[in-house]
Amino acid sequence: MEVINNLTKAFASQENPSSPLHEFQSDNWKTFAGLGLPAIKHEEWKYTRIRNAYADNLVIATDAQLSAATLSAHQLPGTDHANRIVFLNGRYQAGLSSFQDDSASLVVKPLETAAGDEDAEFVNLHLGHSQKYHPDGINALNAAFAAGGVYIRVNKGKSLNQPVVIYHFTDSSNGYAFSQPRILVNAAEASAASIMETYVNIGGGESLTNEVIEICAAQDAVLHYVKIQNEGAKSSHSGTTHIRQLGKCLTHAVTLTLSGKLVRNNLNMVMEAEHGESHMYGLYLLNGDTLADNHTIVDNAMPHCFSNELYKGILDEQSTGVFNGKIFVRKDAQKTNAYQSNKNILLGDHASANTKPQLEIFADDVKCSHGCTIGKLDEDALFYLKARGISEQKAKALLLHAFAIDILDQIQHEAIREYADKLISERLSFDF
Amino acid sequence: MQEENDDILEQITSSEYKYGFVTDIEADEAPKGLSEDIVRFISAKKNEPEWMLEYRLKAYRQWLTMEEPTWPNVQYPAINFQDVIYYSAPKQKVAPNSLDEIDPELRKTFEKLGISLDEQKRISGVAVDAVIDSVSVATTFKEELSKVGVIFCSMSEAIQEHPELIKKYLGSVVPATDNFFSALNAAVFSDGSFCYIPKGVRCPMELSTYFRINAANTGQFERTLIVAEEGSYVSYLEGCTAPMRDENQLHAAVVEIVAMEKAEVKYSTVQNWYPGDKEGKGGIYNFVTKRGICAGDHSKISWTQVETGSSVTWKYPSVILKGDHSIGEFYSVAVTNNFQQADTGTKMVHIGKNTRSRIVSKGISAGKSQNSYRGLVSVAKNASNSRNFSQCDSLLLGDKCGAHTFPYIEVKNNTAIVEHEATTSKIGEDQIFYCNQRGIDTETAVALIINGFAKEVMNQLPMEFAVEAQKLLAISLEGSVG
Numbered sequence: 001m002e003v004i005n006n007l008t009k010a011f012a013s014q015e016n017p018s019s020p021l022h023e024f025q026s027d028n029w030k031t032f033a034g035l036g037l038p039a040i041k042h043e044e045w046k047y048t049r050i051r052n053a054y055a056d057n058l059v060i061a062t063d064a065q066l067s068a069a070t071l072s073a074h075q076l077p078g079t080d081h082a083n084r085i086v087f088l089n090g091r092y093q094a095g096l097s098s099f100q101d102d103s104a105s106l107v108v109k110p111l112e113t114a115a116g117d118e119d120a121e122f123v124n125l126h127l128g129h130s131q132k133y134h135p136d137g138i139n140a141l142n143a144a145f146a147a148g149g150v151y152i153r154v155n156k157g158k159s160l161n162q163p164v165v166i167y168h169f170t171d172s173s174n175g176y177a178f179s180q181p182r183i184l185v186n187a188a189e190a191s192a193a194s195i196m197e198t199y200v201n202i203g204g205g206e207s208l209t210n211e212v213i214e215i216c217a218a219q220d221a222v223l224h225y226v227k228i229q230n231e232g233a234k235s236s237h238s239g240t241t242h243i244r245q246l247g248k249c250l251t252h253a254v255t256l257t258l259s260g261k262l263v264r265n266n267l268n269m270v271m272e273a274e275h276g277e278s279h280m281y282g283l284y285l286l287n288g289d290t291l292a293d294n295h296t297i298v299d300n301a302m303p304h305c306f307s308n309e310l311y312k313g314i315l316d317e318q319s320t321g322v323f324n325g326k327i328f329v330r331k332d333a334q335k336t337n338a339y340q341s342n343k344n345i346l347l348g349d350h351a352s353a354n355t356k357p358q359l360e361i362f363a364d365d366v367k368c369s370h371g372c373t374i375g376k377l378d379e380d381a382l383f384y385l386k387a388r389g390i391s392e393q394k395a396k397a398l399l400l401h402a403f404a405i406d407i408l409d410q411i412q413h414e415a416i417r418e419y420a421d422k423l424i425s426e427r428l429s430f431d432f
Numbered sequence: 433m434q435e436e437n438d439d440i441l442e443q444i445t446s447s448e449y450k451y452g453f454v455t456d457i458e459a460d461e462a463p464k465g466l467s468e469d470i471v472r473f474i475s476a477k478k479n480e481p482e483w484m485l486e487y488r489l490k491a492y493r494q495w496l497t498m499e500e501p502t503w504p505n506v507q508y509p510a511i512n513f514q515d516v517i518y519y520s521a522p523k524q525k526v527a528p529n530s531l532d533e534i535d536p537e538l539r540k541t542f543e544k545l546g547i548s549l550d551e552q553k554r555i556s557g558v559a560v561d562a563v564i565d566s567v568s569v570a571t572t573f574k575e576e577l578s579k580v581g582v583i584f585c586s587m588s589e590a591i592q593e594h595p596e597l598i599k600k601y602l603g604s605v606v607p608a609t610d611n612f613f614s615a616l617n618a619a620v621f622s623d624g625s626f627c628y629i630p631k632g633v634r635c636p637m638e639l640s641t642y643f644r645i646n647a648a649n650t651g652q653f654e655r656t657l658i659v660a661e662e663g664s665y666v667s668y669l670e671g672c673t674a675p676m677r678d679e680n681q682l683h684a685a686v687v688e689i690v691a692m693e694k695a696e697v698k699y700s701t702v703q704n705w706y707p708g709d710k711e712g713k714g715g716i717y718n719f720v721t722k723r724g725i726c727a728g729d730h731s732k733i734s735w736t737q738v739e740t741g742s743s744v745t746w747k748y749p750s751v752i753l754k755g756d757h758s759i760g761e762f763y764s765v766a767v768t769n770n771f772q773q774a775d776t777g778t779k780m781v782h783i784g785k786n787t788r789s790r791i792v793s794k795g796i797s798a799g800k801s802q803n804s805y806r807g808l809v810s811v812a813k814n815a816s817n818s819r820n821f822s823q824c825d826s827l828l829l830g831d832k833c834g835a836h837t838f839p840y841i842e843v844k845n846n847t848a849i850v851e852h853e854a855t856t857s858k859i860g861e862d863q864i865f866y867c868n869q870r871g872i873d874t875e876t877a878v879a880l881i882i883n884g885f886a887k888e889v890m891n892q893l894p895m896e897f898a899v900e901a902q903k904l905l906a907i908s909l910e911g912s913v914g
Contacts, residue, residue, distance in 0.1 A: 043503070315846075334831070346846035350813075359837040361856050364828035368856040374811075374841060375849035 002056035004036075010060040011144055020115035021147055024128060028143035035137035047322045047354045048293040050138065053208050053236040053262050058178045064089055064171040066202075071096060074200045076165060076228075078415020083108075083164045089171055090179030090209070091148030105158035106193075107151075111184060114151035119186070123151065126216050127184055130242035133270065134297070139240055142180045142212045149182030152195075154221075159192035163224075163413050166197045168211070170235070173203030183213040189247070190220040194413060198228045201235045206261075211239035219247025219273070224412050227265070230258040230423060233288050240266040248275040254410050255282040255294065256420055258427065263292040274302045282311040283407035285427060286319035287348070293322035298340070300333040307337070312407055313344040314400055315351035323355040327370065331362045340370040345377060345403060397428040404428075452676030452706060459647045462519035468492060471619050474519050478588050478622070481595065491608035491618030498612045501746075504775040505804040505836055508680070508717065508744050516682055518620045520647040522564055561586060561625040561641045563654055571625075573637065582635055582666075583628040587655050590626035597628060601659050605688040605725050605752070613684040613746075614721045617653045621686070624654035629664035629695070638667050638894055643685075645674035645705070645716070651682040658688070660695035662728065667698040669897055672741070674706040678714045680743060685720045693728030693755065698736070700893050702901050705741035712771025712800075715743025722749035726758030726784070734761040735778065736892040738901040743772055748806065750779035753787035753818070760789040763889040767905060768801030768833070777807035777838075782815040782848070791822035794886050797833035804836040811848040818845065824854040827885055 011029050016022060037054050038045040066088050075084075085108060086096035092110055099106060115123045127146070131139045154160060170179045187193055195215070201207045209231075217223045229237060237260055243251050257263050269278040284292040298307045313321040323342045344353040357370040377399055385395035404424050411417040462473055471492050475485040500511070561571045561584065577584050583594060591598050608618035625641040645652050660666055674681065683705060691697050699722075708715025718741075724733035735749040751760030762778035780789035789809065797803040805824045826835035837854045859881050867877030883890075886905060890898055 331831070344843075346843065346848070349846060350844075351846055352842070352844040354843070355841045355852075357837070357839060357852065357854070359826075359854060359856060360834070361826070361828065361836065362834045364831045364833070364858045366828075366856060366858075369854060370837070371851070371853040372839075372841060373849075373851045374843040375851075376846055 003054050003058050006058065006060060007141070014145065014147065016147065019112055019147055020120065021112055025144050025146055028128065028131065028140040031131070031135070031140035032137055032144055035135065035140060038137050044136070044295065047320070048262065048264050048291060050238060050262070050264060053238070055176060057176045058208060059175040060178050062089065063091070066093065066096060066169055066171075070202060071167070074167065076196070076198060076416060077419050079163070079165050082162045083160070085150060085152070085164060085166045087150075087166065087168045087179070087181045089169070089177065090145070090181045092150040100162045101160050105155055105160055106164070107153040107155070109151050111149035111151045111182060112147050114184070119151060119153065122186055123184065126186075126214060126244070129244065130212060130214050130240050130268065133242065133268065136240070138210055138238055139212055142182055142210050145180045146182040149184065151184050151186070153186040154188060154191040154193040156188040157190045160194065163194035163196055166195065168197065168199045168209060170199070170201050170207040170209060171203045172201055172205030172207040172234070176206040176208070177203070178208050178210070180210045182211070185213065185215040187215065187217045187221040187223050189218045191218070192222040194224040194226070196226040196228065196413070196416060199231045199235070199237065201231045206234045207231070208236045209239065211237070213239070213241050215241070215243045215251075217243065217245050217249045217251050219249060221247070221249040223249070223251045225251070225253040226411055226413070226416060227253075227255045228420065229256065229260055229263060232259055233261055233290065235260050236262040238264040240268070242268045243270065243278075245269070245271045245273055245276040245278065247273045249273070250277045252279040252410070253281070254407065256407070257282070257284040257286070257292045258423055260290055260292065263290065264295070265293070266295045268297045268299070269307065270299045270301070271305045271307065272301050274304050276302070276305045278307045279410070280309040281407045281410040283404055284313045284321050285404065285424060286314070286321060287316040289318050291320040291322065295324045297326045297328065298338060299328045299330070300336045300338055301330045303332060303334045303336065305333065305336050307339070309340040310406065311342045312403060313353060314403065315344060315346050315348060315353055317348040318350040319348060320351065321353045323372070324358065325370065326358045326360065327368060329361040329363050329366050329368060333363050334365040336363065336366040336368070338366070338368045342372040344374045345400070346374065393429065400428050401425065451673035451704065454675040455646050460521045461517050461647065461650070464517050464649065465514040466516070466518055466620065470518055474620055474622060477519060478591070480591055483599065484591055487603070487608075488619050491615050494609055495612070495615035495619055498615055500612050504746050505802065505806070505838070506744050506746060506773040506775050508773070511682060511717065515649070517647070517650040518653070519622055520650040521622075522646070562644070563623055563625070563641060564644045564646055576636070580633050580636060581630040582633060583626065584639055585626055587621070587624040587626050587657070594626070594628070597659065598626070598657070601657055601688070601690055605690060605723050606686050606721050611721060613719045614686050617655060617684050617686045617721070621653045621655040624656045624685070627658045627666065627668065629660045629666045631661040632663045634664065635666040638669055640669040640671070643670070643672035645681060645683065648677055649679065649681070651684065654685045656685070656687040658697055658699070659690045660692060660697050662692045663694045665696045667894055668700070669894060670699070670701045671704070673704050674716055676706050676709070676714065680715055680717055682717045683719070687720070687722040689724030689733055691724065691726050691728065691731040691733050694730045695728065696732040697724065698734045699724070699749070700897055701737040702897055702904065703737065703739045703741050703745075704904060707741045707772050708743035708770065710770050712743065715772070716741065718742035718745045718747060720747040722747065723752065724750070725752040726755045726760065729755040729784070730757045731755050732759040732761075734763075734892070736763040736889065737765070738889070738893070738904065739764065739766040739774060739776060740904050742774070745774040745776055747776045748778055750781070751789065752781045752783065753789065754783045756784040757786045758784055759787070762791045762793070763892045764793045765796070765886045765889045765905070766794070766803055767796045768798070768803045770799040770801060772801040774802070775804040775806055777805045779808040780810070780820060781808075782811045782818040782820070785814070785816050785818070787815055787818045789820045791820070791824070792888050793824045794889055795824070795826040795835055796829065796882065796885070797826065797835050798829040800832045802834045802836070804838060806838040808840040808842070809850055809852070811843040811845050811850065813844045815845050816847045818848045820850045822852040825885070826854070826856040827882070828856065828858045
């Protein structure tokens with residue numbers, strides 16, 4: 001495959017033996033060379049032909065320029081005062097990033113720097129845990145190009161006043177652009193932070209983003225994470241969000257997928273301490289040929305943990321929604337309460353949904369349940385609305401909006417929630 | 433209290449497997465191992481026509497190219513397929529013309545198992561095909577059944593006497609190429625039951641096959657084929673036991689069901705192969721392929737299974753809902769104890785319009801066992817208005833066992849409604865307390881709760897079986913509080 005040759009060349013050209021990340025990168029390159037790109041015969045990739053995204057014409061995006069005007073044009077509304085981290089073609093752009101919270105609370109620096117200064121110990125310990133946890137070819141591929149990544153630390157006992165919004169720009173004006181952002185977050189003891197990610201394809205061509213973000217939440221931390229994907233029909237995405245609970249803490253994630261070509265999100269919640277609490281919410285509102293694949297893992301390794309998960313899908317036209325939710329309850333994780341639910345509405349005649357809610361339980365004193373549904377809009381509810389003089393189209397929009405609102409309500413940041421609501425309302429032609 | 437509960441658990445879960453005896457009968461065996469010669473040997477033993485031998489050889493050659501599946505959530509040492517005896521038959525002078533001519537040892541064996549081969553002695557009308565090791569030894573009520581046109585006989589007999597039906601239907605639902613074990617079965621199957629219900633006939637009695645592994649080192653490979661013609665109905669039961677032995681024995685059966693327009697087939701299994709001892713030594717590897725096709729409109733296939741035996745189970749009774757308005761059902765109670773492992777579930781493939789399926793799976797794990805539900809609900813593009821409801825509940829009795837759920841749901845039609853729900857829990861202390869308070873001791877309370885947990889499935893079993901199954905459940909688990 002040509003694409004492998006191109007990747008090999010790109011890896012060789014960016015190799016920097018003096019970088020503190022050099023060993024990490026080359027080890028992962030070897031792992032990638034061994035594992036290769038995932039194929040559909042691999043159980044984890046059964047419904048998603050990710051290899052199609054790794055086409056031969058993939059251009060490993062090089063440095064480009066991003067104007068301040070482009071940046072502000074794509075800024076999420078209501079985030080003027082937010083901390084802003086900008087990636088361009090998978091590389092952290094310090095010059096374009098700006099911070100509102102002071103450095104006593106929030107520290108952001110290139111991953112390469114962090115790997116060589118006082119944060120080196122943390123980086124060595126936690127960088128690449130997602131790969132160790134769940135070996136995967138494209139995760140290793142990302143790690144091999146980790147030098148452009150960023151390190152975020154929220155200091156002990158500090159609560160950020162503003163969310164951290166991470167913009168991922170990919171410039172596709174020179175062809176099928178490939179970017180691989182890498183992020184490591186250290187949410188220290190008793191810290192509170194809200195992290196959001198959004199993706200922008202500039203240049204009008206095709207793009208592929210292969211991201212890995214690893215978040216470590218320490219004792220008493222509160223962490224909110226939001227991922228908004230609305231890059232357009234020419235953009236593919238494969239990303240891993242790996243959240244570890246190192247102490248008793250609360251982690252909360254919301255994933256919104258509104259457009260894309262082929263989108264794969266891995267979300268891992270690894271609960272390594274007692275009394276942890278985690279929440280995972282997701283909405284995929286798809287049309288066209290979009291395929292969105294959400295693979296989630298909740299790993300209850302210790303006793304007395306609580307986890308809740310709700311993913312909803314609205315699938316129009318020829319779109320495909322894939323959901324795989326794994327709940328692990330390890331042997332000693334007694335008194336675990338774990339819930340999971342996945343609900344899908346098929347609107348399009350050619351839409352399809354593949355779902356696999358999976359429970360693996362090794363402890364007996366637990367309460368675990370999962371449920372999933374795939375269906376159409378409730379005829380009775382539609383009739384009820386139509387009988388009251390509401391047009392069919394409006395009635396449908398009303399019901400779908402109500403279906404989606406459960407997830408939107410989980411976004412804590414008000415402006416972002418309103419923005420997401422606006423995007424969804426527009427899509428549903430919902431204008432009450 | 434906890435200690436007391438553990439004692440009760442200990443007592444009950446350690447009850448012995450009562451079907452573990454060996455019958456001392458002379459057996460006619462093939463040499464160990466598998467080769468084309470063995471396949472020819474089996475075919476020759478059965479005096480089979482040329483086309484049957486061809487069918488077997490083709491399957492055997494196919495099998496050689498296949499790999500043993502590794503995806504199930506079970507672990508067992510690799511099977512040496514050359515260390516298995518593929519054919520073993522109790523020596524009988526000639527095929528018995530009447531039931532009186534059956535070897536008294538054999539007759540005793542079945543009596544010990546509670547299966548009477550004497551028609552007149554039976555209270556309820558259940559026709560039995562008794563299969564020991566590789567061959568069918570007796571089929572009861574044949575004549576009475578033939579009066580209404582029902583064919584119920586051993587597979588070997590069917591190959592001789594109804595070749596046109598066998599040619600038409602054998603392998604039509606589970607082709608030899610389907611999977612590793614179905615290919616193996618197609619190559620070496622030695623006997624089984626064949627059942628044909630003609631158009632418009634409601635089978636006057638329950639049909640039943642009783643499988644017994646007796647000889648050591650043998651594998652059992654039986655094949656069951658049920659064909660229900662338009663508008664017919666049959667209820668079919670299957671039971672099985674094996675002696676206690678230290679080595680593992682392989683059981684790889686294939687069951688095929690064809691239901692034509694408006695036909696209904698109800699298939700019930702009480703699986704009680706030897707599960708191995710408390711240390712996990714010995715026991716049957718139960719690798720079975722069961723599949724039915726609702727070929728005609730308005731047809732219905734219903735699987736009910738109570739799985740208590742076998743050291744390793746790998747089994748997914750499935751229904752292909754091809755006819756419009758057809759119905760598939762799957763009711764299962766799977767109990768694992770000690771070191772047993774079960775990976776079982778179903779596949780409901782909706783192809784026709786307005787098809788419906790229902791899955792109720794109850795898993796109970798105790799000891800150090802692992803119990804998995806693995807199921808597929810697939811709705812094809814043209815299967816409009818199809819409907820599925822699945823429910824998988826697991827009950828954990830003990831902190832060293834595991835319960836797992838792997839449901840696959842694939843929907844390609846936007847008018848379909850598919851629902852799945854699953855829960856995992858243990859028997860609550862408050863439930864026990866509630867019973868204790870009302871003067872019900874802990875042991876009875878647990879039995880009561882487990883019975884209630886499995887009730888939905890037990891209710892689906894024919895009467896005769898329900899009693900046996902309930903007893904089995906009690907033996908396996910009663911009194912276990914984690």
